Amino acid sequence: MGDTPHRSAHAGTGGTPVAMSHERPAGASARVAERSGNPGRPGGDLGGGGGLPRARAFGAERAFRGLTLAAGTTVLVIIAAIAIFLIAKAVPALRANTESFWTFEGWFPNDNPPKFGIGALAFGTVLSSLLALLMAVPVALGIALYLSHYAPRRLGNGLGFVIDLLAAVPSVVFGLWGRDYFAGPVADLSAWLNTYFGWIPIFGDGPYGSSILLGSLVLAIMVLPIVTSLSREVFRQTPTANEEAALALGATRWEMIRTAVLPYGRPGVVAAVMLGLGRALGETIALALTLGSTYAISFNILQSGGNSIAANIANRFAEANDTGRGALIASGLVLFAITLIVNITARAIIYRRREFTESAA
Amino acid sequence: MTSTLTPSRPRPPAQPATLRARRLPAYAAPAIAVAAVLLAAAVVYGAGIGGPVLVVVIAALLYLVGLFVATNAVEGRRSARNRTWSALIHSAFVLAVLPLASVVWTLVSKGSERLDGNFFGTSMNNIGARDANGGAYHAIVGTLEQVGIAALITVPLGVLCAIYVVEYGRGRFAFAIRFFVDVMTGIPSIVTGLFVLAFWVLIVSPWFNDGRPSFSGFAAALALSVLMLPTIVRSTEEMLRLVPAPLREGAYALGVPKWKTILRVVLPTALPGIVTGIMLAIARAAGETAPVLLVAGGGASINFNPFENNQSSLALFVYQQAGEASKYSPARAWTAALTLVALVLVLTVAAKLLARRNRLGR
Amino acid sequence: MAKRVEASNVTAYYGGFKAIENINLTVEPKTVTALIGPSGCGKSTFLRSINRMHEVLPGARVEGNLTIDGQDIYDRDVDVTAVRRMIGMVFQRPNPFPTMSIFENVVAGLRLNGVRRKSILEETAEKALRSANLWDEVKDRLGKPGAGLSGGQQQRLCIARTIAVEPQVVLMDEPCSALDPISTLAIEDLMFQLKDKFTIIIVTHNMQQAARVSDRTAFFSIEKTGDPGRLIEYDNTQKIFSNPSQKKTEDYITGRFG
Numbered sequence: 001m002g003d004t005p006h007r008s009a010h011a012g013t014g015g016t017p018v019a020m021s022h023e024r025p026a027g028a029s030a031r032v033a034e035r036s037g038n039p040g041r042p043g044g045d046l047g048g049g050g051g052l053p054r055a056r057a058f059g060a061e062r063a064f065r066g067l068t069l070a071a072g073t074t075v076l077v078i079i080a081a082i083a084i085f086l087i088a089k090a091v092p093a094l095r096a097n098t099e100s101f102w103t104f105e106g107w108f109p110n111d112n113p114p115k116f117g118i119g120a121l122a123f124g125t126v127l128s129s130l131l132a133l134l135m136a137v138p139v140a141l142g143i144a145l146y147l148s149h150y151a152p153r154r155l156g157n158g159l160g161f162v163i164d165l166l167a168a169v170p171s172v173v174f175g176l177w178g179r180d181y182f183a184g185p186v187a188d189l190s191a192w193l194n195t196y197f198g199w200i201p202i203f204g205d206g207p208y209g210s211s212i213l214l215g216s217l218v219l220a221i222m223v224l225p226i227v228t229s230l231s232r233e234v235f236r237q238t239p240t241a242n243e244e245a246a247l248a249l250g251a252t253r254w255e256m257i258r259t260a261v262l263p264y265g266r267p268g269v270v271a272a273v274m275l276g277l278g279r280a281l282g283e284t285i286a287l288a289l290t291l292g293s294t295y296a297i298s299f300n301i302l303q304s305g306g307n308s309i310a311a312n313i314a315n316r317f318a319e320a321n322d323t324g325r326g327a328l329i330a331s332g333l334v335l336f337a338i339t340l341i342v343n344i345t346a347r348a349i350i351y352r353r354r355e356f357t358e359s360a361a
Numbered sequence: 362m363t364s365t366l367t368p369s370r371p372r373p374p375a376q377p378a379t380l381r382a383r384r385l386p387a388y389a390a391p392a393i394a395v396a397a398v399l400l401a402a403a404v405v406y407g408a409g410i411g412g413p414v415l416v417v418v419i420a421a422l423l424y425l426v427g428l429f430v431a432t433n434a435v436e437g438r439r440s441a442r443n444r445t446w447s448a449l450i451h452s453a454f455v456l457a458v459l460p461l462a463s464v465v466w467t468l469v470s471k472g473s474e475r476l477d478g479n480f481f482g483t484s485m486n487n488i489g490a491r492d493a494n495g496g497a498y499h500a501i502v503g504t505l506e507q508v509g510i511a512a513l514i515t516v517p518l519g520v521l522c523a524i525y526v527v528e529y530g531r532g533r534f535a536f537a538i539r540f541f542v543d544v545m546t547g548i549p550s551i552v553t554g555l556f557v558l559a560f561w562v563l564i565v566s567p568w569f570n571d572g573r574p575s576f577s578g579f580a581a582a583l584a585l586s587v588l589m590l591p592t593i594v595r596s597t598e599e600m601l602r603l604v605p606a607p608l609r610e611g612a613y614a615l616g617v618p619k620w621k622t623i624l625r626v627v628l629p630t631a632l633p634g635i636v637t638g639i640m641l642a643i644a645r646a647a648g649e650t651a652p653v654l655l656v657a658g659g660g661a662s663i664n665f666n667p668f669e670n671n672q673s674s675l676a677l678f679v680y681q682q683a684g685e686a687s688k689y690s691p692a693r694a695w696t697a698a699l700t701l702v703a704l705v706l707v708l709t710v711a712a713k714l715l716a717r718r719n720r721l722g723r
Numbered sequence: 724m725a726k727r728v729e730a731s732n733v734t735a736y737y738g739g740f741k742a743i744e745n746i747n748l749t750v751e752p753k754t755v756t757a758l759i760g761p762s763g764c765g766k767s768t769f770l771r772s773i774n775r776m777h778e779v780l781p782g783a784r785v786e787g788n789l790t791i792d793g794q795d796i797y798d799r800d801v802d803v804t805a806v807r808r809m810i811g812m813v814f815q816r817p818n819p820f821p822t823m824s825i826f827e828n829v830v831a832g833l834r835l836n837g838v839r840r841k842s843i844l845e846e847t848a849e850k851a852l853r854s855a856n857l858w859d860e861v862k863d864r865l866g867k868p869g870a871g872l873s874g875g876q877q878q879r880l881c882i883a884r885t886i887a888v889e890p891q892v893v894l895m896d897e898p899c900s901a902l903d904p905i906s907t908l909a910i911e912d913l914m915f916q917l918k919d920k921f922t923i924i925i926v927t928h929n930m931q932q933a934a935r936v937s938d939r940t941a942f943f944s945i946e947k948t949g950d951p952g953r954l955i956e957y958d959n960t961q962k963i964f965s966n967p968s969q970k971k972t973e974d975y976i977t978g979r980f981g
Contacts, residue, residue, distance in 0.1 A: 068524045069525055071522040071524075072530065074522065079541050081560065142453025142454065143454050150451070161713065165706055165710070166461055166465075168705050169464070169648070169706075170650070170679075172648070172676050173464065175683070176683050176694060176695070177467050177468070181463065192411060221461065221464070224461070241818035245819075245820065248885070249807065249831060252440065252443035253443055254442055254446040255443070259831060260820060274547075275546075285676075310549060325558070325563075336552045380806055381794075381800045382800065384800055
């Protein structure tokens with residue numbers, strides 16, 4: 001449904017992916033190609049008698065097109081520049097590093113000789129993000145379905161609006177709340193988990209407080225509105241015709257959701273989750289305020305400690321000297337690479353799934 | 362071909378014998394709920410393993426199980442699944458509302474403590490750990506300037522880029538741009554901060570500053586630009602695609618050149634949607650702490666010049682105050698957080714209201 | 724298999740708006756009944772009331788009595804899903820599930836009912852597709868997306884999906900309005916064959932189609948915009964189209980209004 005105007009816009013302008021064959025060398029023929037959206041007048045016979053005016057080589061049209069092309073190219077330049085400059089600043093620090101960058105558990109880049117390793121940070125980043133998603137995604141999908149298919153329409157729209165607003169709340173606010181007001185309850189929960197489920201290795205001994213559990217709970221609460229908001233949008237776009245088809249076959253509400261809504265929304269939900277993962281991986285301030293800043297790899301999610309690449313950058317930036325900055329930039333490069341992989345994977349999934357659903361609606 | 366549907370079985374599997382179905386009585390669900398709470402309380406307090414929170418959690422689980430079993434026995438499995446999922450979905454909602462409501466409540470109650478003229482009229486210059494006053498004037502100035510400059514850079518760039526992708530771009534190159542815009546939306550804000558640190562603060566700015574790297578509000582604006590650009594490109598792109606093709610074709614058929622069609626017909630039609638996207642991007646950028654922390658320097662005094670010397674921002678102010686040892690800093694942090702949220706929400710609400718008026722959008 | 728549908732004093736609302744009022748009508752088993760009338764006269768609303776799809780829309784409700792072989796389908800103890808399984812529906816626009824293959828589309832209803840055995844599913848899918856005159860066209864590509872078929876094929880796929888659960892009444896809401904003449908003909912042929920086993924009720928804007936396919940025809944109309952739709956005349960199709968007893972009906976079928 002939502003795709004229709006999208007595709008017609010493609011058709012009208014000879015849009016991007018469809019019309020690859022329209023690529024022509026610059027010059028007169030380019031004008032003809034532009035007018036090909038105008039059926040029945042292949043030559044663009046404007047102006048009546050006499051010869052057709054020749055296409056100007058340096059008209060406003062070309063200038064404008066060049067301007068937009070330059071703007072488009074900027075994106076590619078920025079991405080390349082990010083990689084280049086980060087590498088350029090990271091390499092000297094990495095050279096100076098006297099321990100293994102990948103495995104050393106510690107961060108002393110300001111010392112002489114400098115010693116620092118990304119292992120514990122990368123581990124903490126991935127662990128806290130995955131835990132956060134594990135907790136947030138089922139709840140977020142539940143809320144999204146509630147808002148799109150269970151709540152009365154007005155209530156759903158109103159609450160959806162509130163969720164959209166919550167998605168805009170800056171992360172520093174969540175971080176502050178997590179550190180000052182949520183740490184207590186989480187410490188109680190940690191003690192309880194340790195008492196009764198201590199036999200599971202991840203629920204190890206204390207001290208409790210600024211732990212991976214606290215960090216990932218705060219992260220979960222932060223990504224919840226984002227994932228909810230995007231998924232709700234996707235679920236709402238399910239064609240009514242398909243929902244009615246399922247109902248007319250005698251499906252219950254849940255069966256209708258499983259047959260019509262979830263399959264239709266799957267690529268969108270994957271995108272939402274991946275976006276949430278991206279946010280969680282790159283989240284800086286909330287984790288800088290709620291994690292314990294240690295440099296050890298530990299699966300004990302209750303114990304004070306834990307760290308992430310981004311939080312470490314925020315915490316250690318003020319005291320960093322030249323090598324220290326280089327080391328932090330090197331860690332940022334690793335984060336960049338991780339998020340890049342996650343993003344490209346997500347996009348690949350979406351682009352592939354899109355073909356299947358787009359041929360339909 | 363015609364007689365193939367004659368059933369070989371007496372009754373097809375899908376068809377019920379009767380339309381009537383046994384129904385769980387209306388009092389069943391509340392009854393199960395009460396039973397679940399009582400049972401949970403008995404278990405928790407009997408064994409002494411926790412408090413009221415645990416009772417609620419166990420009661421909820423017992424309720425779900427009880428509901429499934431009872432419905433399964435009376436109404437059958439399909440109905441049981443339907444009811445249980447429905448209950449799960451509703452409880453997901455309740456579960457999420459609690460922490461989010463707590464955040465909002467804390468924000469409002471704590472944030473209103475220092476909501477006074479002094480807070481909005483003074484900076485943190487010469488404010489020591491024992492001083493109760495001090496404010497965020499400098500931070501508000503910083504946020505407005507940085508976000509303003511970032512918008513000035515990004516809006517033309519983003520809109521032009523979207524125009525290229527939608528109207529001119531062909532083939533692999535345009536596809537690459539679209540793809541990398543998508544990828545760029547996922548770049549963590551701290552990485553953009555590091556990028557501007559490496560590129561502008563450490564390499565470019567020494568040229569203007571006697572060979573010494575200089576932090577500035579402008580550097581923060583650059584970092585925010587990198588964050589805003591993909592958001593603006595994406596939303597503009599979507600809006601441009603919603604402009605109906607006949608509108609363009611109508612203009613082409615009148616002999617209007619393509620660039621004029623875009624500027625005079627396509628852009629004005631898509632304008633409300635584009636503005637919505639821009640406002641949402643600005644709102645998001647205003648709330649960013651990490652890049653500002655790395656490149657703006659975060660001074661305590663008022664600095665109107667974004668190109669020289671350290672500047673702060675509201676988000677950074679919150680973070681800095683959160684790290685202070687003074688007993689007065691939490692109040693300042695929360696009030697600044699409230700101010701920041703108010704700013705962001707006003708922008709967001711305005712953007713959403715604008716989007717509702719948009720004739721092109723759904 | 725096929726069952727009798729009786730409506731007495733059926734009135735349906737959309738929120739505060741009364742869409743149809745006091746419809747009384749009996750549909751005999753194994754017949755094709757056409758509902759005709761000008762736009763907005765409530766024929767689709769009535770059709771959707773028969774399998775309780777009307778109430779899916781927010782604020783919509785139905786009053787009066789609708790029975791299928793004597794069972795009140797709006798009774799408090801009646802399971803809505805059972806009603807819809809017994810009374811299948813084909814919609815105006817073909818609506819195959821976009822993420823499912825042709826095969827999965829056809830067996831979607833069976834799967835909902837817990838049929839898991841592959842052999843039964845395959846057997847039923849073939850039967851249903853054959854009955855929908857689609858088998859020969861799709862038998863080599865059952866695993867392909869249903870959305871890849873032409874409009875007419877998609878509509879026949881939807882019919883196959885509906886009859887795969889072997890309902891007793893099949894409702895069709897302008898099933899040919901989005902199709903070209905050849906596909907329309909194919910579906911009309913199909914209706915002839917299907918009425919051997921099903922009670923068919925079809926809403927159509929096309930009077931030739933009503934005359935071609937139906938045994939009985941019901942003419943609905945409204946006084947003016949905003950009024951509820953009423954049943955003006957219900958009789959054998961031949962009678963309606965040759966010698967209608969109501970002036971309004973005659974005006975409509977001769978093209979003088981509507």
